[in-house]
Amino acid sequence: MDCRTDHGRSIKRIGAAECVHCPVRERGLLGQADANGMMAIRANVDILRFPVRTRIYAEKSAGEYVYSIRSGLVKLEQQSGDGRARIVRLATPGTTLGLELLFGASYRHTALVLHSTDLCRIPVRLLRTLRDDQKELCDSVLRHMQQNIDAADFEITQLSTGTAQARIARLLLHLSADNATDARQWIMREDIAGLLGVTLETVSRTISDMKRRGLITEEQHHFVFDRPELERIANC
Amino acid sequence: MDCRTDHGRSIKRIGAAECVHCPVRERGLLGQADANGMMAIRANVDILRFPVRTRIYAEKSAGEYVYSIRSGLVKLEQQSGDGRARIVRLATPGTTLGLELLFGASYRHTALVLHSTDLCRIPVRLLRTLRDDQKELCDSVLRHMQQNIDAADFEITQLSTGTAQARIARLLLHLSADNATDARQWIMREDIAGLLGVTLETVSRTISDMKRRGLITEEQHHFVFDRPELERIANC
DNA sequence: CGGTCCTTTGAGGTTGATCAACGCGAGTGG
DNA sequence: CCACTCGCGTTGATCAACCTCAAAGGACCG
Incomplete structure (x- = not known):
């Protein structure tokens, strides 16, 4: 079954998430889940394929999914001071997008696909539930946030500085x-x-x-x- | 009792942390702790006063403390591509510094005091312990990391873009x-x-x-x- | 084969970096 | 109290880096 994004391009559902076969399991958000967790994941997490130039989500729009990148390349844009779009960072396999939903209703960035990308669409609701009885998951979420911080810092010190x-x-x-x-x-x-x-x-x-x-x-x-x-x- | 930093300026210990009287309790990292947590905090967390131009910690140095800012202003620097120091963000009261220690042994930034700053020095060890039996704390940590991400993104889109x-x-x-x-x-x-x-x-x-x-x-x-x-x- | 998308190149103008000097207030010590 | 120094801010002149607008070249595709 395919589903459609708000802007009309077709996104393919590849299947249900099976962490056991995940290409980025060690680095992924949910890879460390226990047997119970795996069951919940299989039932609630879909793998989707986004073609080039499609939008995964838009800045300031409400949402209820976090995305874990299995393969591909995604850019995260944010409106800059002069109203134009500034790329804030690139997201590569193993990265989790949209973790800001844990604390707010809307996405902070516009996520656009640069290379055809497969990702796990994880309901935030599931994340909250799993976290309550698995502290490893909490750790995993923290680790992924730290990864985002590091990427942001890299962008500032290495990519926005110098000639x-x-x-x-x-x-x-x-x-x-x-x-x-x-x-x-x-x-x-x-x-x-x-x-x-x-x-x-x-x-x-x-x-x-x-x-x-x-x-x-x-x-x-x-x-x-x-x-x-x-x-x-x-x-x- | 005073203690001394590695570069010789004297840092005053103001007292033990008492979240009840904290000026930034709602926003602080540990403000939501329960009675047991409070006890542990009183025993393990000191409030220190850093004068202007002192260093709280240095990039790439090992450490075992996270710092929660009560008052003052701190700049976080990182070595940029050309070897010079680039300010990555400013940290204001309510912000937590050094959360990267949860996943690694060393600090990512050099933290330098711009205005005389009071902060709670929290052993990472304590943070890990508390987290195991208080999921609110995990939430609080995540929230503070998100705050860091937002600050980094602001730096990129608003302060590193345009004339x-x-x-x-x-x-x-x-x-x-x-x-x-x-x-x-x-x-x-x-x-x-x-x-x-x-x-x-x-x-x-x-x-x-x-x-x-x-x-x-x-x-x-x-x-x-x-x-x-x-x-x-x-x-x- | 014409159109679209991306890249390359050019000319000219603007911005900001660099180097250098000076101003000025707050200490500090004779 | 004055001279000196130090830290911070201001200003000027010059030059390189980058932006803007414009046009054209090359690859890919229907």
Whole structure:
């Protein structure tokens, strides 16, 4: 059965959540649940697939679900002081979105899909119930909040500080665990710009320049880096 | 009895924590504890007074205390990409510092006192113990983490976005609940700069300019604002 | 093959960083 | 009491970084 978001794109239901088979079980929000918890999860948590450019939820809208990312890439935007959208952070598999619902009725960000994303849709109600008799879950929630804080701090100190060149170098290094980035973690110029607080053109110019200088080789949405040199630039 | 910080300034112990008399009890971390909890708190939590410019803790240093701010103002710095210190957020009464210790051994930020600050020094160990038999406390911790996240997001969308003028307008409005700011919430040019990611000189120039245009009147560390006009500027 | 989406590039203007000097009030010590 | 210093704020000149507006190139798709 498919369901539809408020803006009309079709979201596929993949199945019921089975933590045992979860690709991110250790890092996920509910992975540590006990047998009783698992039962409740199977009954209440669906796995959904969101295509690129769909919205998971909107800033200031009311909601009753928290989302745990199984795969894909999501950007969290918030309206900035000048009324435009500023990307506050990227969310990767293992991250939980919407935990702010534990204390308020509405989402703090607009969550938009950058790469096709599978996520577990968890009713906040379930989270509250489970928490009452499982202190491990409370721990897990805290851990995920800390993860959000760390990501926010990273955004401030690494991605909103220094020259455009340095910010880009830091982002590229951050997005790529190893020496290359595959299409999976590719994000387009506009989103890089939104994340760094610079314009799309500046991003394009800077990356082009890095390519000319041989720091970056790009082959169909796939970067290869001169990592040491990028690190040098990142530390400026 | 006084104790000394690692950098030699004397920190005064004011007394044992008595939540009943706490100026920020409703907002504080432990305010909702039950009778048993109160007893444990009295025995384990001290109230300390940190003078201006003292350090509460340092980034990456190990620690075993979480701090709940009763009064004063604290800046949280983190080393930025270029090696300099970037102010990540300001912490005001009711805020809890160092909650990251619940999951790791070391602090994420350097906490520096901007205005003389009283805080409750809470052993993380106590926090863990209390949490096991009081789910309200778990809630309280989560709430405080959410508060940190909100502050971080504010820093990104409001204070690291837009022109220097707009950022300053937003900060000034944010720091002042009402039409004026008293000396209590005054912070100096250097810290405004660190918070906004601009230079001290730019802050000075911009504020001087605002004064000349009559948007701001400053009388010994005490601003009075033309609030509507500042709000107009903030939305640019 | 025409259209759409993303990226690249250019020209010109603005903003803010940098370096440097000076002002000014609050201590501090002779 | 005065001279000195120190911390903080202000101001100026110059230059690099970045934004804005505009146009054009390339990839992908129906």
